[in-house]
Amino acid sequence: MNSDQIDASFDLLNADENAYTHQSYSTGSSHITLEKLEIIEQSDNWFKVLNETRAYAQRNDIDLVNPYDQLLSNHENVHIRHELIKKIEISLLDGTDYAIAAGAGIIAGIVDAVFVGTIGSGGNVSPLQGWTDKQYASIVNRFGVHYRASDQINKLDRNKMGVKEYRAAKERILRSVKEKGLESNIKYLENRFRVLYDTTGGNNSKLANGLKVNGMNTGNHHMLSLGHDPGPLGLVFSIIDQLTGKATFIEDGRIIRAATENINRINGQEVKGIIDAAHNWFGHCLSDISGSGSTKIGNRGSGLPAPFYVLFQRCQFGSIPIDSKNTSGTIAQLTEKMFKEGYDTRAFTAQLIPIIVYEVIIRMFWFFKQHFYFGKIISESMPFGGNNDLQRMLFVAAASFSAIDVGHATVKAGGAEPITFFMTLNYPGLINFGFKAVQNLRNEVAHIKKLNEFDADIQAEWDRLIITGSI
Template identity: 30%
Template sequence: MGKTMTRKDIFLDLSIDDDGFGFSTSIADALAQAEAELVVLNDTVDSIKKLKPNCDKLDYALAASSGALCGVIDIFLVGKPGESPLGDITDKWFANRTMDFAKLFHPKKKNFDSLESALRFLENEFKVPYDQTGLGDAGRAIFDLNAKNHHFKSLAHNPSLLGLFFSMLDQFTNSSHFVTDGQLVSLQKADEKWELRGGNVPSKLFCGFTNWIGHLISDVAGSQSSARAGNRGMGIPSPLWTWTNDIIAIKAKLGLSVTETDKAMNELALNIFEKGYDTRFQVAQAIPVFLNDLLVRLIYAIRRLFSYFSETPKADRSFALMWKKCEPFSNPTVKRMLTVAHGTFCLVDIGDAVGRAFIEGGGSFNAVEFVLRLNVVGVGRFTISLYGETKRAISYSRAKREADFASKEITIVNNYIEGLKILSLKYDDAHLLMFIDDFEKSDAYAEAFGKSSALAELRNVPANKILKSKSDIDKFFGGK
C-alpha cells in the first residue's frame, strides 16, 4: 500500500494436482501486507522526532549560562594581543612545539639551549628564496617590507592553499611574491645562491613542500632575532585573515580590478597582524569557544544520565541504551543548546568589542580595536550552528508534510485492517473449507458436499445455484 489505495477483490483459489489439493485466500495476504505497510508508516511518523529538538527551559538556561561564562573568560583571559593571559600560554606552547620540531630534525642534539638556537637551526635547515625582510635588502624600497609585516605580505608565508601554491612557484622559479598597496608584485632572482634540492620533478615537489612546512614552523613562534631580544616576535598570519591577500592575488592573476573594499580589508588585516594578531593568538581565541562546546555537551549528557538511571529499572539497564539516551553529538536537542550557547557567547564578545572600540576611539568607532577583540573563531562556530539549524528546519518542514500524510494513511490502513479481520471471521475458511481434505477420501463425499453447501449459504449464494449433491456436481461439470 503506497500513497494510493487500490481495490483488491477477495477470491478463493483451489488447485488440484497428483499429490492432493491446495487452497489459498487473499484475505490473509492482504492482512499481512497491510500490517507491514502500517509498520513503514509508523516509522515515517517517528522519523520526524529525530529532527525536532526536545529542549526544556532548564536546557536553554544552562546553555545560555555556559555561553555567558565563556564570553566572560574571553573578555578577561583572551582580550587582545599583548594583553592576553591565555595568549601568553599559547605563545609558550608554540615555542615548546617549535623546539620539539627542531629536535626531531636534529636527533643528535638532544636539547636546544633556547628557542633562539632552535629557530636558528630551522631557518638554516629550511631555506627559501622568498624570505626578504626589508632589512637592508630590496624589499624595503620595492615592497615596503619590514620585520613586522613581511610574514603577512609574503604570500608564501601564508598558511593557506594559495600560500602553498606561491611557495612552490617561488622555489621553482627563484622568485618572491608579495601583496602591497592592493597590488601583487614579484621579485625575480630573489636569491642568487638558491637551488631547490631534488634530482627530478617529484623529488623537487617533495622538497618544496617540506621547505614550506618547515619554514612556517620556524616562523610560527617568531624569528631568532626576536627570541634573542626576549620579544614575542611576529608569527605567521592567521588562516582566517589571509583571504584578504588571496582575493588580491587571484584578481591580479585573472586581470580583474581590485576594489577599494578589497584594499581596505587587506589594510585592516595587515594592521591587526602588526599588532600581534597571528596564528598563536587565533589559537588562544579558540580556547573559550572549545570550552563552551565542551560544557554544553557535558551538561546535556549529565542531565540525560540522571534521567536514565531514575526512569529505567535496574534490570533493564544497559550501556547501549544509556549511550543512546545520553550521547551528546548527533541529536537535534544538543545542537539547539549549542546554538543558544554560541549565540550568547557572541553577544557577550561583540558587546565588549564594540564598547572597547568606542572607548579606544575616544567616542568614535575604532575598527582595528574592534577586530582585535572580536573572537572570529566564536563567530565562525556560531555561523556553523545557524547553518545546521536552517538545514534541520528545512528537513523538518519536508518530513512533517510526509509524517502528516502518513498519519492519515495510518488511519485508513487501521480501518482497512479491521475490515479484513471482520471478513476473515465471516469467511471462516479454516473451518468451512476443510472439504478440500475430504475430497481426498472417496468415502466422504456426502460430508464434503454438506460443508460446501454450508459455505455457499454463508456466502449468500442463491438457493437455486447451490450444488447440494454429487449428482448436482456431475451435472454441473457435465454441462447439463
C-alpha cells in the same frame, strides 16, 4: 419500531435543523426522543479544534485514550513513541537544556573578557595570550633541539666509533643543543628550512632582477606571501612555489608570481619533491610562528598570520575607522595593522580557548544526559554528529558568547582607539557562531521538508481510505 415509525423519525430529523437539543415526538403508541448532534466548526487552527474536541469529550464522558494502547505493554508503547519522535525529529530540549547552553556561553564569555581580553604586542599581553605564546615558544624550541641534535648525530661515523664512544658523543651533543636558547634554535630552523619566498621586501627583497613587491616590508612580509599561511592555503602555495622556482605574493590586492634569488633545496622530482616541499614548509613555519629572528616587535616577535588571514589583503575596499585621528582604511589596511599590533596565529589560538570551554561544557552535558537520563548506550550518547538538538544547544551557546564578546569589545573601545574594538573581538567565536547559524538553518529547512513529506504520506493514506472505503 415499525417501518412507519422509522420513516416518521427521518422526516422529523430533516424537518427542522434549528430544533432544540432535546425534543420529543409521538408516533402512535411510541414516544421518540431526538437529540441534536453537536457540531465542531471547521478551522485552520489545530489547537482550537483540539481543545473543542477535548471539551466535547469531557461533556459527553468520552474516553479519548487509544484502545489499542491497552493491547501493548508499557515498554512497547514507549518504544513506539520514541520511534515516532525519531521519525518526525521532535525536539526533546526543555527549558533547562536551553538555560545550560546559554550559561555555558556566558561562562566562556567571562573567560574571554577576563583572561583573553584585547590582543596586544610586546610585553602587553593578557594572561591567556601570554600563556599561549609560551606554549608555542616551547614547541618551537623542542623542534629546534630535535632537528639540531639529529643533524649533528647523523654526521657521526658509527663505523669508526665504538658503542660507548658513540653513546658518549650523542649525550654530549644533546647536552650542548639543550643549552641553546629559543632565538638560537629559531635561527637554526630558518637556515635548515629555507624557502625561496622568504623575503622582507625593500633593498633585501631578493627578487630576481631587483624587483620589489609594492608595500612589502619587514613587518608585513608574512602577510603578503601566500606560502607563509600556516594552513592548507599556505601548504599548497608553498609546494607550488618550491617546485616551480617562483614565489607567490599579494601586491595591491593582486596575486603575483616572481622568481627569487633565495636558495631552494627542493629539486621538483615527482612525489619525493612534493613530500620534501611539504616538510620544508612545515619546518619553515615552525621557524616563524613564534616570532622570526629578523622581525621582532617588542619582546614577542612577529609570528605568522592566522590561517587564511592573508586573503584579507585582497580586500582593497571599505572605509573603516582605525585611529582617533579619523583615519580610515580598507579591510586590507585594517587587518595589516591588526597583524602588526599582535594579531597572529598565537593570538588566534588564545581566542580559541573560550570556544573550547563552552563546546566541552555542552558536549559533556549532552553525553551525561543521553547516557544516564535517557539510558542510551555509550555509542549512541557520544556528543558528535549532526543531531539537531545538540546543534541547537551549541548554537545557543555560541550566540550568548558572541553577544557578550561584542558587548565587551564595544565597552572596551569606548574612549580608546577604534582599533581596540577590532583587537578585542573574538574572531574564532564569530566564525563558530556563523557556522552554527548556517548549520541550524539548514537543519530546520531539512526538518520542515521531512514534516511536509510526512504530512503528504498521511494525506495520501487518508485519501485512499476515503476513496476505497477500506483499510
